[in-house]
Amino acid sequence: MSWALFIDESGQDQKHSPYEVLAGVAIEDRKIWPLIRQLSDAQQHFFGLRLYEAYGQEAKAKELLPRKTFRLAAQMPPIEPAQRTALAREILLDGTAVSKARLTALAQAKIAYCDFVLKLAHQHDAIAFATMAPQDAVRPPNDDAMRKDYAFLFERFYYFLNGTPGDPMGYLIFDELDKAKSHVLLGQVASYFIKTRNGRTRSRLIIPEPFFVHSDLTTLIQLTDIVAYVISWGLRLKGMNAESREELSPLVNRVKRLRFSRETEGGEKIWGFKHIQDLRPTGLKPA
Template sequence: MAWFLFIDESGHDRKASPYEVLAGVAIQDRFLWSLVKELHTTELALFGRRYSAGNDELKGTKILKKKVFQHAGLNVPVNDDDIPLLARSALDDGANAGVKELKGLAFAKLRYVEALFSLCEKYFCRIFASVVEIDAPSTASGGPRKDYAYLFERFFYFLEDYNSPQPSAGHAPAEHGIIVFDELEKTKSHLLIDQTHRYFKDTATGRRRASLVVPEPFFVHSDLTTGVQIADLAAYCISWGFRTSRMIKPARPELAGYAKQIARLRYRADRRAPDKEGAFAVWSIAHITDLRTGVEKLEDIDPQ
């Protein structure tokens, strides 16, 4: 038994996005196929066909952009029963799509995302993310990126808690975590593999976490892998809609409903610091303002 952590990112082009987000969705292996089947059924029911049957991909930048919400607000009546037919017509012949077809397709897109996060909750999925400020100072060290380290840390805490034996439950074999990345350009993929290996092999913290997280990541094509598509939508919604008290960038109010769904999919781990009394909460969505290592921060302090 295992938990797959499907990972994707949003906003790393540093253009319009308010935050850079590295997001992962954890799905237990025994629920993965059931979740995928229900998502495919939902896709057919809303779009009248598989949206991703051609060159289209269910990505946040495509199905949650502002224009989609504008189309959903068009002043033309659309019945719920007509949405699949209208959406399919718009997908099959977008150049000749009328106002009703555009509105039907917009409704289908928005309802699909809502259904997707609801199914994630149904199948006990958990969302993890590192949310990085666009102007966060970067590290010059050759170690793993801090956003990846935080993501692995939260995933490890989740697995650690999940595998904690309950009273009278016995000691079942531990369920491990398997990391699945969206495939990058090959040189970048090799770099990411190298950094991941170094983290799990060369650091004491990484070696401890390798007891539950398999250090060898897998790479897949996002357009062919449902789990990565879920991670992409989560990353987009977190960047543009999810906020904590420390995340002060303006959010798009039309994404508030999805942000509430994501909040319910977070995981809270309670941990104790060796030098402090009491437990503190570690949420699975981390906000990062500085990517530098502790040593780099100290070196940057002006002695004057």
């Protein structure tokens, strides 16, 4: 048995998002393909087609869950599911076929789909990890060292694996980046797992070399993207003072059900979500 950690980000453009979020969703290997198939079927159910057919790529959470989606969804009463799917399909296939009913149906379908995706992830025992950093968080001066949010994500993933019966192995799956960024990230991850004491310890259960995907597996990257977006815009921990979007509350509750938590023998609670003010590795902080 092994677990894959699908990793994605939200708010990395440092423009509009209140928090920069690095999220990971862990799925047990034997459940990956069944979950992908059910997510694909869900798109067919809610939209009448795969979102890839409509957008040419997996739809991002920022396209599914912006404020505009909720505003359009509320301009009419809930539409009966079969009719909602038909209307959503019509406007996805022909963007010029604009009508109030079609726009409303598509918006309602987007919200219902995201809610179902998170519910389905919980049914498949997915485990979520995340770090949230304010947009003005202090950052490393260069690309030599891995950022603190990645180190925290790997730490909590290791805690999860180490506390799971059988000590299963874990591997890392990132959304495909351009070659230069991928090369930088590969170097940072390798350096962390090979040159640091914590990294060497965690490489006992985490395969140090990550995978980059752009095929059907991006369905689960999309799931992680939804988790990251909902956290950035809707979930608030102690010390997170940025305004949250109330309309995302039902989805925030879904995400919370996925959050990793564990109690140590000493009674300390370990959580999988953390608010981080400084993204520099510990060794780069001033004394």
